[in-house]
Amino acid sequence: MRGHDPGGEGPDDEGIEKDGQMRLMPDSRSFTIWDTIQNTIDDPALTLYLVLDEAHRGMRAASGAGEKTTIVKRLINGSGPVPGIPVAWGISATVERFNAAVSDMQGRATLPNVVVDSAKVQASGLLKDTIILDVPTDAGAFDTVLVRRGTDKLKEISAAWEAYGQQQDDAGTVLPLMVLQVPNAPDHNDIGAALDTIYAQWPDLPEDAVAHVFGEHTAQTFGAHAVPYISPERVQESNWIRVLIAKDAISTGWDCPRAEVMVSFRPARDRTHITQLLGRMVRTPLARRIPGNDRLNSVDCLLPFFDEASVTDIAKALMSGGDGGEDLPGRRVLINPVELKPNPAIPEDVWEKLLSLPSQTLPKRHARPVKRLTSLAHELAMDGLLADAGKGFGPGPRAACGTCASG
Secondary structure (H helix, E strand, O other), X not given: OOOOOOOOOOOOOOEEEEOOEEEEOHHHOOOOHHHHHHHHHHOOOOOOEEEEEOOOOOOOOOOOOOOOOOHHHHHHHEEOOEEOOOEEEEEOOOOHHHHHHHHOOOOOOOOOOOOOOHHHHHHOOOEOOEEEEEOOOOOOOOOHHHHHHHHHHHHHHHHHHHHHHHHOOOOOOOOOEEEEEOOOOOOHHHHHHHHHHHHHHOOOOOOOOEEEOOOOOOOEEEOOEEEOXXXXXXXXXXXXXXXXXXXXXXXOOOOOOOEEEEEEOOOEOOXXXXXXXXXXXXXXXXXXXXXXXXXXXXXXXXXXXXOHHHHHHHHHHHHOOOOOOOOOOOXXXXXXXXXXXXXXXXXXXXXXXXXXXXOOOOOOOOOOXXXXXXXXXXXXXXXXXXXXXXXXXOOOHHHHHHHHHHO
């Protein structure tokens, strides 16, 4: 962003009077960020753009008449004499809040959303193929059964990654971690009891394998455990962390693909919050799919206090990429699954014979041939490869485009 100092070097006092109000100045300067924004907008040779990553943040509707508007909304709408930034781009996997906020803003023209093809993202291997959701209805606060179950899953996935790392010379061993998400005002003794359960279930876990990302930014004592603070952005690279205690710092903008297990004791009903939280957990540690290993292509989330109906709806959206279309190939969301293992009483010869039987996969339903053909004609015409590609469907490529758009 380029800006202009409107008045050169000012006095050394902490603030100056501007527009009838006393404004505090950073570093004893005589201009603020709002002055910089206004002067950049006023410059006829410049166009100022605002790009919002995680654009749903700061877009929640005000809960009361006297609630102060967020900085993000002030940047878009303007603040006092400072006009709003002319062009704002929002990037988010959950755009509902952003869309609703922008639609209520005056003097703003909106363009249609640009939707990323979910199938291409899934095909890239950047996202896990299987999301395993445990949503029990009878869990108590810091239920030791759930903590024990989460620890078992962490041990299992750790052993699986270790075995994979030994098989592959070109891949370092992934050291997965478990997120223990707690309420905003947790009882430290309850967290200590949960840590006692984790260490009892996994005695080989190092004593210094636990960290927290609480807002206090200082070491915390949970029962008999002294746990250091670490900033969220450093968790991924800090392989010594195997258990991370968090409140809400991991729900938005947090990137830690080696987070393979989550046990959450926070209640959640908001769809955007749940979607963002699950989105933190579905990224693949090596940024690629592991062929032939379903376990390494899955993530486990134990959510005893999440709203089951919302989780189910979001799970269905994740299966289809959130666009309401057909389920993405290979994507599974399992809610309260039951693991079925082979019956040990059945002889091994039976299983070998079963595997040797011929099988055939039912063909997947494709789009109608006419629609596929008109779509191809449209693309050929738009890219200039065959200007008359749509001639057989009407008066020209425009007719092909219209047919394609109408479906």
